[in-house]
Amino acid sequence: MKLASLILIALVAFASPAAIAATARGPICDTRARVGSTTYYSCSGSYHGALDMSNGTCNSWNHRGMLVGSRYYRYYGGCGQSCSATSCNGGAGNYVVVSGSNGWQFRQLHIGANGSSGSKTCDRCALGLVSSTGQSYGAHVHADNRRYGTRMTAWYTSVGTTCGRSAYCGNVVGNPTL
Amino acid sequence: MLRPALLATLLLAAAPARGDVAADLPPDVADLPPDVADLDDRAAAPALCALPAMLDAARAGLADGSDAYRRYLAALLQEAALTLPEADLLDAVASERDPALLEVLGRALATRASHAEDPGLLQPLLDRAALDGDPALRAAAVRALRATGSVEAMAALGGGVDYALLVQDPVPEVRAAVADNLIAENRDVYGGRDARLTAAAVEVATAATDGQVAARVLAEIPLDTATPDAVAAVTAALAADDPARRAGAALALGSAPPGDGATARALVARYHRDDDATVRAAILRALARLGQASAIPTLRALRGVAPALDPELDLWLDVLGLELQEWHLILREKLRRAARAAQHDTPDTP
Numbered sequence: 001m002k003l004a005s006l007i008l009i010a011l012v013a014f015a016s017p018a019a020i021a022a023t024a025r026g027p028i029c030d031t032r033a034r035v036g037s038t039t040y041y042s043c044s045g046s047y048h049g050a051l052d053m054s055n056g057t058c059n060s061w062n063h064r065g066m067l068v069g070s071r072y073y074r075y076y077g078g079c080g081q082s083c084s085a086t087s088c089n090g091g092a093g094n095y096v097v098v099s100g101s102n103g104w105q106f107r108q109l110h111i112g113a114n115g116s117s118g119s120k121t122c123d124r125c126a127l128g129l130v131s132s133t134g135q136s137y138g139a140h141v142h143a144d145n146r147r148y149g150t151r152m153t154a155w156y157t158s159v160g161t162t163c164g165r166s167a168y169c170g171n172v173v174g175n176p177t178l
Numbered sequence: 179m180l181r182p183a184l185l186a187t188l189l190l191a192a193a194p195a196r197g198d199v200a201a202d203l204p205p206d207v208a209d210l211p212p213d214v215a216d217l218d219d220r221a222a223a224p225a226l227c228a229l230p231a232m233l234d235a236a237r238a239g240l241a242d243g244s245d246a247y248r249r250y251l252a253a254l255l256q257e258a259a260l261t262l263p264e265a266d267l268l269d270a271v272a273s274e275r276d277p278a279l280l281e282v283l284g285r286a287l288a289t290r291a292s293h294a295e296d297p298g299l300l301q302p303l304l305d306r307a308a309l310d311g312d313p314a315l316r317a318a319a320v321r322a323l324r325a326t327g328s329v330e331a332m333a334a335l336g337g338g339v340d341y342a343l344l345v346q347d348p349v350p351e352v353r354a355a356v357a358d359n360l361i362a363e364n365r366d367v368y369g370g371r372d373a374r375l376t377a378a379a380v381e382v383a384t385a386a387t388d389g390q391v392a393a394r395v396l397a398e399i400p401l402d403t404a405t406p407d408a409v410a411a412v413t414a415a416l417a418a419d420d421p422a423r424r425a426g427a428a429l430a431l432g433s434a435p436p437g438d439g440a441t442a443r444a445l446v447a448r449y450h451r452d453d454d455a456t457v458r459a460a461i462l463r464a465l466a467r468l469g470q471a472s473a474i475p476t477l478r479a480l481r482g483v484a485p486a487l488d489p490e491l492d493l494w495l496d497v498l499g500l501e502l503q504e505w506h507l508i509l510r511e512k513l514r515r516a517a518r519a520a521q522h523d524t525p526d527t528p
Contacts, residue, residue: 020366070292070327072368099369102506121327121367123292178369 019101024066024155024174026167027108027141028130030055033167036140039153043163049151050144051174053167055130058083058139059112062126064169066108066143067176071098073108075119079133081112086134093134096127100178103148110136124169141167145176152177229266232258233279240278252282259286260293272302277318280306284322297331304332304339313349320344320355325366328359329378341378342385356382357394364399373403380408383415383426393426397460400433409434409441416448424452425460432464442468442476449480458487463512466494470508471501493519 026033037043037052055061059081065073073096079088089095094111096119111117112131132139145155156174167173232255239251259267271287274280284303291299300323307319332340345356360382364375379399386392392415401409412434415427428448434441442465449461462480465473477495481488497512 070288070325070367072327072372099371101365101370102504104369120295121292121330122295123289123326125293125295 019104019177022071022100022106022176022178023068023172024106024143024176025068025124026169026171026173027053027064027066027143028055028061028167029064029169030057030061031166031168032056033169035161035163035165035167035173038156038162049153050142051156051161051167052140052142053173054138054140055167057130059129059131061130062116063108063111063128063130063141065096065122065124065127066173067098067106067178068124070121070123072121073098073119073127075117075127077113077117079113081131081133083132083139085132085137088134091135093131093136094128095134098178104176104178105146106176106178107142107144107146109142109144110134110140112139143173145174147177229262229270233270233274233283236282237276237279240276240282248278252285255282255286256289259290262290264290264299268299268302271306275312275315277312277314280315281318281322284319285324285326288323288326288328291331292327297334300328300331301335304335307344307352308339313347313352316347317349317351317355320352320359324355324359325362327363327367329363329375333374342381345382345386345388345391350388353386353388353391357391360395361398370400371403373405375399376401376404377408380404380411383423384411389418389420389423393420393422396423396426396430399430401430402433402435404434406437409437413441413444416444421454421457424448424454424457428457428460428464430464432467434468436468442473446476446480450483455484455486458484459490462487462491462494466498466508466512467505470505471498474498489519490516 033053033055035051035053037048037050039049040046041048065071075094075096076089076092077094079086079094082088082093086093092107092109094113094117095107095109096111098106100106108127110131110133111127112129112133114128116126117128130139130141136142144151146152155176159172159174161173165171165173236251236255240248243251267283267287267290271280271283274283284306287299287303291297303319303322307316307323310316310319329341341356341360345353347353347356360375360379364370364372364379368375376399379395380401383392383395386395396412396415401412404412409431412427412430416424416431418424418427428445431441431445436442445461445464445468449458452458452461462477465476469476474495477491477498481491493512493515497508497515500508500511502508502511
């Protein structure tokens with residue numbers, strides 16, 4: 001029994017990968033970019049559980065990958081250009097998903113498709129334009145960190161991100177789990 | 179302690195500057211009217227800074243700074259690399275002779291390449307990894323590629339240098355760095371699931387003459403997304419001479435697509451034939467992972483084949499009987515019980 005136990009303990013190194021903490025920066029390289037909604041819509045409405053970030057423009061600024069370090073951004077497209085709300089992709093519009101271990105995901109929604117849009121591996125590269133595809137009232141970047149589909153909030157509350165905080169690409173807005 | 183003047187130099191280099199913007203724009207944004215295109219990313223334009231001064235500071239800090247300071251210097255150079263003059267960075271990577279600094283510089287170049295989506299920038303680093311005469315520098319160049327999307331970048335460059343080539347390096351440090359890179363890239367870049375990474379891992383394990391490296395790669399990179407050919411290659415490794423390689427192959431097959439049951443049958447056949455306890459333990463775990471609760475009859479049928487492993491087999495049967503729904507929960511419970519059993523087996527007196 002002891003021999004077998006020791007063998008299996010030696011195999012602990014091959015356990016399922018543990019979730020890791022990532023660093024997310026703002027998605028817009030404009031110092032005017034700000035967080036508009038966090039845990040509640042417009043910071044006072046119904047539950048949102050995500051960050052909405054905008055610089056008040058539509059289809060003119062890059063929507064960048066927010067995670068520091070190379071990540072695989074899987075792209076879900078098919079929505080045409082829009083600066084007003086549509087139901088495309090269930091309201092998500094064009095979006096990307098970064099998958100982590102054990103059901104963790106990081107998503108960025110409402111991308112305006114352009115030549116940069118598509119599934120790819122990169123470090124804070126352009127994913128498209130800051131736009132309003134999907135159920136989006138005013139062009140913005142929606143970012144959420146989910147586990148098995150449930151939106152978590154600690155990834156941005158833990159670093160003090162709240163309404164009005166800078167969403168500039170040099171500013172850390174959260175530490176999502178992946 | 180960092181000198182104020184040096185700190186100012188480093189911070190200046192790392193700070194986004196204003197100026198030329200077109201190079202950072204995707205083609206269709208660059209094609210927008212000037213009043214629109216000029217708005218985009220103006221703050222992320224190249225900085226005017228001197229790389230040699232940064233390298234002098236980094237060289238000194240990497241040599242005698244604390245771990246935290248070394249990490250800080252590496253992170254600072256990585257961020258500065260996004261805006262440093264490209265030619266200076268390429269020259270520095272091509273000529274650096276200090277392994278610690280080459281690793282940091284190479285990581286900075288890889289960050290630049292990933293940010294700019296230009297794998298061609300990695301060529302000097304790949305050349306160092308494959309061709310440098312100093313094994314410490316080759317290993318440093320390989321480590322610099324860790325978790326940077328390097329498998330995709332190597333494929334995009336045409337496969338002149340890839341991990342299947344690098345894993346045949348005569349020096350163990352380089353080979354170990356290859357395994358570390360693949361494992362880290364699979365976990366950090368792809369969240370543990372990517373068909374291209376899996377294919378590269380199987381190719382590396384097949385090409386590796388180092389059984390320990392092959393075993394690590396096989397054991398730690400799941401085959402969920404593997405093609406039938408890749409699964410067949412790993413199944414063939416169950417017959418390898420090296421027990422470590424056989425155990426690694428068995429663990430890997432536990433994460434293979436269940437398919438028509440051929441993988442489970444190959445594992446059962448190997449369990450009957452193998453005489454190595456580690457390999458047999460790995461096979462039990464693979465069968466448990468493949469079938470979870472439905473593997474109970476298969477595991478029961480193996481009782482008595484290797485009596486020394488029967489207590490281990492019974493532990494798996496007990497845990498699978500709980501019908502936990504996810505592999506990581508099953509494994510955690512199994513390891514908890516194994517640790518408790520080992521504790522109870524330890525005699526109180528010599």
